Amino acid sequence: MFVHPQFKIFSLKPFLRGFSEIELRNKLAKFFPRCYIVFTDSGRSAFQVAIEELGLKNSEMLVPAYLCDIFLPIFEHYHIGPIYLDIDLKNFNIQIPEIEKRITPETKSILISHTYGFPNDMDKISEIAKKHNLKIIEDCAHSFGIKNQSKYLGNSGDAAFFSLSKFIPSINGGFLVSRNPIDINLGEYKFRLTNLIKFVRLFPYLAKFSEKLRKEEKTLAIKDYSEPRKASKISLKIFNRYLDNFGEQAQKRIKLARYFQEKLNKIGFQTSPGITHISALVPQNMNRDELFNKLRKKHIFCSHIWHKPIYPNLSNTAEAAKRIINFPLQNWFTEKDIDKIITGILSKKD
Template identity: 25%
Template structure:
């Protein structure tokens, strides 16, 4: 996840080196195996990862791609979404969610969020459906599952596709089902700081639809099923063998790591629950706390205070997508999306990673209390 206001301080926002050291022998062996094989693109490691992810999510097909952005883009293309179409999504996400829609020539239509979950508000979606609407992209924001059943009801009523943006939520469940395997298709990112992250870019698409899976497999390799024979204009979007090998090691740990994130979130909530800040809502397995995000007044002053006390922080995200210069042509205003604008002005993410120690969380919380009580 690209972040804003990140700093390297005594308690980091994320500590990827610490995670690497905890699995160093397995990672080093996996990488060495690929190097010695001499096969670096779309080999056995990618095939094995695809099988393992499909089994984990509970779907029939998984297709490794070059990034989470590509996962969204190729999913939209596979469903034939293009010029003149509309796709409903959230304004409160990383810009890649909207970019993937724009890449296809379609128009993103933004629906405001629920201020408590930060996810798209299903109660508003139906009013934004038009004859041009072809799909809905809910984002499982911060690792919390969107209300996907309500979204699916609307999609079924209007014959729309549901493409889950699972970039921040590998392993999150919704009513005993893994997200990504609930809608028509799921798109995941393996950006290094994700809860399941590679050591470079990467992504994966999951679906039960064989025809769609076959189409995406062609799209990711220049529109080809057979080398030098091209059925369509495609893309270069391949997950490489080294990243797949790394991810296979990490996949074995993901449930343990997600549970540690939940444990750390619970510690935060217990220590901060009497303060005048908005904390993440407890949601059981429906939240994996990819980030631990609170809302607070005087955020800029708060960030400065954290930094002065050795605490790293980040803003996810400081500007709603339609307020970005790239999307101002759509003419949304704050009154159209009040919750998204409110969240963008108040959210702040505190350190969160599986290896975070209780005493480190206590230090962060002491600094938060000091700021509020000063």
């Protein structure tokens, strides 16, 4: 069992069937009406396009302290000074009352991460942003298809970026949603060895035998700034197919997520209310890393992304980094799969 999205069985059909980008754009128009979309090779690249399109170079940006370190070289490249905001441990999103306290004359924008798929209060944030003339970029890497009241996340800011591999079985890919036309020439897609490793890990039975490749993947991962590029056709094909059954898949995932969260809460975990990822703080009397290793021996591969916060001097961010664990939840899971994970957690033996 793995955290990253996977196919249930080995099949090359998603990679071989025909594809029309126009068809994909028409499907996305239902989620993002009156918006412009550009497809990129990653969510990170889409974020870079947003910075360029909104003219945010040489400025300050309010950002969550609970953030992936891949943003750091981007901030450095564009000479953006990040102003870190602590999070609320109940939902892992920023503390909205702290926003106005941290604004300076150089602050031109705010990055809003809907962490683990739980929506921020975009009405309050938009009101603050309008008052101080701030551009809003929504980080929707975890949040495709999630609604904030009556509209999907990604429609409230000036721009929003998404990461395909966070919610579908995909090698890579991302896209940017913007209120204004996007005028940028992206480089052609570039295949990397990490893409081959990610491809193998899309299939459960192959992934079991390729866990040792994870170290190689991390070694090869891009940590420095890289130019944004176009998305691969394969990733867009898979995304296009995923949207055909989006409603059915979403309802099933919500039901499974609520069942999983209820089970975890009963044994002392503090779960995120978001339903795209099953993320939780381990109980105070439990060692997160020991649990992580115990479950790995049972072939339950959890993750603890961002376990080293990029700005550790904020108490809630540091606490989340110490105790967070992300559990597997595939779209094809049943309640029996979730029960197996709970049994693994409660097991006294490694």
